[in-house]
Amino acid sequence: MNPDHEQAEKAQAFQNAADQEARLLLKRPGLKLSQEAQELLLRSVSNATALENLRENFVESNGINELYPLYISRDMGKESIDLEGYDFQIVEGVATFCGFNDSNTHLRVLAPEWNIDKYYLGRITEDYKSLVHMNALRLSAYHEGVAEGDSEIGSASTKTGEVLDRLPQNISEKEFRALQNRMLYSVLEFTEEEGHLKNNTSVVLLLEWRGRRLLFTGDAEWDGKGMEEGRKNCCWDVMYGIPEVKKVLLNPLDYFKVSHHGSINGTPFEKQGFQKIVEKMVIPGRTEVVVSTKWGTHNKKNPIPSVNIMKDLGSLAKNKRKYPHDPDDQLQNEYQPQRTDQEPDLPDDTARYVETVFEPVD
Known part of the structure; x- marks a missing residue:
């Protein structure tokens, strides 16, 4: 998406939040993730780099015309x-x-x-069942119509990585670990939802x-x-x-x-x-x-x-x-x-593609 696109501001805020949460989790020491969960988070984190390469590095290194990207x-x-x-x-x-x-x-x-x-x-409202939409509500892009005092709930979302690694004094360790697991699940769900977007x-x-x-x-x-x-x-x-x-x-x-x-x-x-x-x-x-x-x-x-x-x-x-x-x-x-995954390897085994030949229709 165009980073200056006025009709994609909420979608991009959603993506940026998912990317930030994914980075925090991947940096967390001692966290053991399933292969599927790790791939999900890495896809989110790598997206920003991929876009930068397409928008800037790829253009410069290949001398692409100034009309790119459109x-x-x-x-x-x-x-x-x-x-x-x-x-x-x-x-x-x-x-x-x-x-x-x-x-x-x-x-x-x-x-x-x-x-x-x-x-x-689509609309993000509190009647959505998924916990991910509650996270979306915390983004500044969704604060329209929320009472000024209520907007403070947003502060927790951006500090998930810190909260997960700190044991508070007013909660038992068992309860804290349960909360910790729920927040971990929330971030994974948040990232998956952003993948669908x-x-x-x-x-x-x-x-x-x-x-x-x-x-x-x-x-x-x-x-x-x-x-x-x-x-x-x-x-x-x-x-x-x-x-x-x-x-x-x-x-x-x-x-x-x-x-x-x-x-x-x-x-x-x-x-x-x-x-x-x-x-x-x-x-x-x-x-x-x-x-x-x-x-x-x-x-x-x-x-x-x-x-x-x-x-x-x-x-x-x-x-x-x-x-x-x-x-x-x-x-x-x-x-x-x-x-592509079942066709024979080509000489360059880093590439996976299939050839299809068409004749023009007169």
């Missing part, structure tokens, strides 16, 4: 953004970049929406090239609840809920990059979502489906990639294949989309 959204044409120097149009309500050497090539931006706070963060502000791009349609979905998530103004919405639900985007999205694809590494919440998967969305895009005999993933790096409850999603997409994909040595024995005899 923070894009589906409805960016409605905002006061300086687009001088770009061959940019709004086509059927969707931001579209032209100006390629091939005049039959267009790049459409299907997500995110410009107003990030409104669509992807990152995923759902993914840039979703549709590349149209000589009659071919290639969809790149990033880490976009889906929860099947539909889109509602003022609520925390998922990226797929927002795209499906905006008529202009839905009209462009629900057409046959030649290439589909599966979102969020094939996770259960990365593709419109429930029957309703699969039939209404995926089956209109992924066409047997036409659509190449690719999953960028790595088996065994996430929790066992909802493993990535999802067995059911791999089976269902494998039944439709033009490039379906079987991986007899799949680490998950449920998939060893099933057709799947093409997966």
